[in-house]
Amino acid sequence: MASFDIVSEVDAQELDNAVNNLIKEVSNRYDFRGTNTEVELNKKDKKISLVTSDDMKVKALKEMLVGAFVKRNIDPACLSYSEPEPTSKGQLKFTAEVQEGIDKDTGKKIVKMIKDAKMKVQGSIMDDKVRVQGKKIDDLQEVIQMMKQADLGVPLQFVNMKS
Structure with a gap:
């Protein structure tokens, strides 16, 4: 039986x-x-902490981060930003967290879409992949084409194709 995994990584x-x-x-x-703009990546938690001087620079940093992700072929939809908070030095600090894995609700949506398509395939949720x-x-x-067209709010990759 042929199979593949739908992941978000x-x-x-x-x-x-x-x-x-x-x-x-x-x-x-x-x-x-x-x-004194600072950009720092926590590789273990996959969080990017950003510190800059004002709201305009916060917006510019977000746009630059999206541009850097696109240049490296990373889908910027995996980013979730925190609200900018003032620091003791009068600057603004915020984090951009990289979301990985398919959560249970999104996994259920994917399986439901596959069942509703009435194709001879089965989808099953396995931890953070389908x-x-x-x-x-x-x-x-x-199914891959259908998932590419679906807007689920998370970037999807299709790996581990076996025939």
């Missing part, structure tokens, strides 16, 4: 590269000179 090396590109871009941009099994590879490819 981010390559740690590409994440590190994207953050390093952002740091380099911040150091080179004229509007960030003298603002395994899809079927007899024909063509059916599995139809």
